[in-house]
Amino acid sequence: MARAATTSDAFNAVAEPQRRRILALLKGRERPVNELARALRITQPRTSKHLRVLREVGLVRVRESGQQRLYGLDARGLQPMHEWVIGFEQYWNENFDRLNEYVKKLQQKEHADGKRS
């Protein structure tokens, strides 16, 4: 084994800048492959391959429409990432010691009930 397959989870799929750009372009509306390729200024084959990865991890879904295939965003697959990151939120507020104090004060306030400020 060399490295986890990129195709295995959202974390890897999204580690690729181009794929992030694709997802961004799909916010709100569906788009055909060529349109994405043009927007990203990369070749169509490359675009198709990135889309394939995104499809395999379930971040996008395809819909046939005549001779084109419309790709749409399926952001549900990003929830795990969201939850994972959220798990670190308290730590990037650098001094969460101060945060704890703040919480304690709030609790005391609730009990004692003081004036406004």
Place this chain on the structure above:
Amino acid sequence: MARAATTSDAFNAVAEPQRRRILALLKGRERPVNELARALRITQPRTSKHLRVLREVGLVRVRESGQQRLYGLDARGLQPMHEWVIGFEQYWNENFDRLNEYVKKLQQKEHADGKRS
């Protein structure tokens, strides 16, 4: 060019499962390399290399302590990821049309002021 260097940004650094495990272990307290290696059940060299990547993208910092080096979490580097993901939050609630309606209702409520439930 083959692929973006893993060492370039948090997205890539965090795409590696082992590195995510390391970050999780560093929540709250610092730890020396060997302790991490044991906890993860991977070799010390491997652990050092993952730590190096994490260090290079700024997700951990080191502190010398006698003959050991204590690694600590520096979650600030995860904020960009958090913001990126948040940008998709409205889309994974599948029909955010309904969400919009909900928001509108809340606003109306604020004006009209209704009963509890």
Place this chain on the structure above:
DNA sequence: CAAATATATGTCCATATCGGCATATGTCAA
């Protein structure tokens, strides 16, 4: 059916990993 258009795939290349192992470097203790 043939031509045009839209996509998906296969192949080749260069490179970046991940992992293991041996070893260099650095620190502390006797």
Place this chain on the structure above:
DNA sequence: TTGACATATGCCGATATGGACATATATTTG
């Protein structure tokens, strides 16, 4: 200084990846 312990690196092998190019597949049109 020597030895024990902690950690960082270098090198090798196997593999996955991104990109380019050619081409297969599918759909619409004439």
